[in-house]
Amino acid sequence: MENFTPVASLMGGILIGLSASAMLLFNGKIAGISGIVGGLVDLKKNDTLWRAAFVGGLVTGGFILRLFAPQAFEFGIVRSGGALALAGFMVGLGARVANGCTSGHGVCGISRFSVRSIVATVIFIAAGAAAVYVVNHLLGGII
C-alpha cells in the first residue's frame, strides 16, 4: 500500500464528478466517454460539435497535465505493443457493446442508482481483476 493516495484520488474524483454534473445540468448529456466518442461516427447537426468539444477538452487537459504534472503519465508496467493494441481494442469495443465504461456506468450510472450500471461496474472490475491476476501472478507481470 506504499502508493496509496486517498486524498489526491478523492480530489480527482470530485473534479470528475463536477465535470459530469456540468455536462448534465447545462447540456443534458451523460459524460460517458465511450458513448461520446462513438457518437462521432455519425455526423449530425447539433450533435457532433459538443462531442468533439468534449474530446478536445480531454486532450487539452492532457496537455495541461503534461505541462504542470508530467508524473501523472507515468506508465509503470511492462506491456508489449501487441498486448496494448489488443487490449485497447477490447476496451473500446467492449465498452460500446455494454453501452458504457468506467465513466458512463461507473460514475454516471451508479450516481443514478441504475442497477444495470452497478452490474456492469462489478463485472468489469471483476474481469479486470482476473486479467491482472493472470498477468501479475501467472505471467510474472509481463505480457
Place this chain on the structure above:
Amino acid sequence: MKSILVSFMSGIVFAVGLGVGGMTQPAKVVGFLDFAGNWDPSLAFVMLGAIGVHSLFYRMLRNRSSSRFSLAISLPSRTEIDSRLIGGSVTFGLGWGIAGYCPGPALTSLASGNSSAVIVSVAMIAGIFAFDLRRVLSAREVSTENTSGQVTEDM
C-alpha cells in the same frame, strides 16, 4: 455556443481530475485491480468522490424537464441485464486490466507523448468506431428498407 464551451471546459476538468486521481497511470490502475497482490485502493476514492458529487447534482436535476441551457435531458432508460451488458463489460474489463487504461484516461494520455499510451488510445478508438460504423451502416440499411430504425441508447 455556450453549451459547446461547457463541453470543452468539462472535458478539461474531467482530464485533470483523471490525472490528479491517478487514473492516467496504468501501474496505479493495475494496482487497484490486483486484489491478490499489493492492492492499492486509491482508485476507489476516485469513484467515491465522483459518485458523491454527481449523485448530489443529479438529485437537483430530477425535477427539471430540460437543462439550464433549455436543452433536452437525455438519460438512458434501459434496465435489462442482458448478454450484451455482461459480454461487453467482460471484454472491456479484460482489456482494462491488461492495458491499464479505460477510455477517458486513454484519450487524455494522447497528449502525454508516451508511445504505449498512444497505441492503447488509437486501438481503443478503432474498437469504438468498429462498433459504431456497424451501428450506423445497419441503421441505414434498415431505413432504406423502410422499416422501423434501430434504437440505441448511449450511456
